[in-house]
Amino acid sequence: MADEYSGGSIEADHLCVLVHGLWGNPLHMASVAKSLRAQHPREKVYILVAKRNSGSFTYDGIELGGERVCLEIEEELEAIKSRGGNIKKISIVGYSLGGLVARYAIGLLFARGVLDSLECMNFTAFASPFLGVRSPLRGWGNSVWNVLGARSLCMSGRQLFGIDEFRDTGKPLLAVLADPKSIFMSGLVKFQRRTLYANVTNDRSAVYYTTAIAKTDPYTDMSKVNVKYVKGFEDVILDPVSPVQPQPREPKEREALRATVKRWFNRIPFVLALIVFVPIGVVAFFINSAIQTVRSSRRVKLHEKGLAGINPEGYRVNLWINEIREAVEDAYENLNSSQRQEYLASESSSDSGDGADTGSDSGEEIIALERKQSVVGQPTLALAPYQFEAVKALDSLGWRKYPVWIHKVRHSHAAIILRIEKDDYSEGQTVLNHWAQTEFLL
Template sequence: MADFIGGTSEADHLVVLVHGLWGSPHHMHSIAKALRAEHGEKVHILITERNSGSYTYDGIETGGERVCHEIEEELVKIKQGGGKIKKLSIAGYSLGGLVARYAIGLLYAKGDLDNLECMNFTAFASPFLGVRSPLLGHFNHVWNLLGARTLCLAGRQLFGIDKFRDTGKPLVAVLADPNSIFMCGLAKFKRRSLYANIVKDRSAVYYTTAIAKTDPYVDLSKVKVNYLEGYQPIILDPENPVEKVASPELSAQPPTTENLVWSWIKRIPMILGLSVLIPIGILAFLANSAVQTVRSASRIKLHESGKGGVDVKVYRAFSPLIKDMKDAIGDGLEDMGTDTRHEYIDDVDQEGAGFPTLALAPYQFAAIQALDNLGWRKNYVWIHDARHSHAAIVVRVEREDWYEGKVVLSHWVTDEFLP
């Protein structure tokens, strides 16, 4: 075991790290290293393991029960080793943020949080509102339709087409219901923080990771970005991250026909290559999705029977809602794979400094309001050099072009994390 995982009997603060979809414990090593370097032996670090790899296909509920079980096991193990945990913090990356929130609800319902001081809940690039695309067009409609059906139960939950138990609502909506055990558990934490990429996050875009109904960063040429002192040019000023600016005048001459022709000629080899590789890749992806769906269904069945290493009855004894669910999320929610009536909203959100409101689903708007009422410290991140900011924000593996993520982790352990 790496020396930055676990802890001594002197540690009184348990910090739990939860990886994302298709992830592994190794993806959280950079976070753990930064935490250990800054806070030393004061913290006991647990990186959850039971949702590794394809096990994340099994959904947020199953994953959350596994994580809750791991946390309870670790607390018992620490106590048996002579330690005593007084504080708890949980950080989730990507899908791990939703899984962690589910686990927190279970810990709250079971009373496990009653004797712990809940310090930090942090989400790194986590899709709080799911991953349904609010954009108009055939591509986005196909993305919403197929994407939800190629990631097993986790996909249906992320795209909001599931019905969680007897609530009749998507799980991401129930997670944000003010009357749920999940929100009550989350409310116990002294600090709730999130880190959201403003651009180049191809897995979880800005609006869902920042819990926002606008996206000011669609065209960076039309805005002025303000940085946080000491963390420029990566972390934006949370108090005043962005301002609208006048559109710059185009001084360059338009390209000539000859230049356009040569530009297309240069692209021909790439286009021909993609025309062959993309269909092969799609077929391979769909074939793998079919296999993973069967395997995931088998694992979920085993989990539901209590033979997957977790006593499910212990966690299913609680209703996810403390009171009857209010109608704030909206009645008659349509299957997001076929409902396109809410693709665009014409008005401009005044709270978003004049930026247009995204065409989200009713349950997503309700989730934004409920989560914002809970209170968050929102940190906006601009990864410049990495092509895929979703992986770089937590330095998922050691790569030279992901160095900017180390600035994000440094900010978290020094400026955000309550020891």
């Protein structure tokens, strides 16, 4: 139980907040809390495991989730103060969707002046989809999966797939979160260390490009690269400076045969999904989605009316700093992991229509520039214009990025934080040890 390792004594001056992901609950962060507590006693670090967004409440969107977490942090700071404590430092850790919810909460904390009296230490994300979860696809594939998938996860799905328009900005919420002039970026830049851990393979929920804030993916075929690990954390944590080197190329005929076999092998999950999941699972999946959408809409309406325990007006601050200062989850993941990433053609080989839909002249210019910069050995993924802009803006803040290779299980998204304590997920403990021992600034 996460509560066993959460909390702290009144001597602790450092508050660390843990935020779980989609479909999650506080128990998912138990191993994170346990690993942090093993390194830092209750007299040093006070641990808060966020609780208000448990279960289907994560369907309600990043904005509402961020407001809930912000309220929890403010309440906890007041409660600690009332008991004679004095929190001087704050760190925030997000897993999966929790990383985005945490970033929204950070923006609110910044706008409300909470961070003014605190030293912002660590912001850490484990497998968080900073660029959303839309597959880098072109043409009809983009329409079928990225549009249909977005509508199966209520408001959170629309935001994760970037098809929403956030308030009156005319932009997806993910774009607003990464806008250099927003409160969210101004809050994030205050943290002394920004660290992320990204699965290089087998993450069925959030693939490498989005969790590593990258427009290329050098890990599409691990059999073609030699891997270098961080000393002391071998076989799991890759060297962030020089993680992989290409192996000598085999003869073209053999390489072509391998590629053909692998291509057909990779299609097996999708074919099985069509044969098994479509006739049976789709009905149950979308019935559940419809039920959750209705329930989520009711919660959002109650929230907007101030009848859900939070006064939303207090958290609807101006966004721009220059103006202010398990069944449903598996079904979704199986289809999501069946999508094959596509790339922008290089300028020399490109004609028209090989990128994602841009919707504007500025979007066309962004795609054209990215295509021009795409190289043969490291092709650029077919991201949307707002995603390319987010990569540029977020990377400007500076990150410590750690690629993670989970070998034991084909569900690395859950294993990266040892979401369930079982042997198949044990490599996640190596990730958590690396974070708690070498990355967490006290």
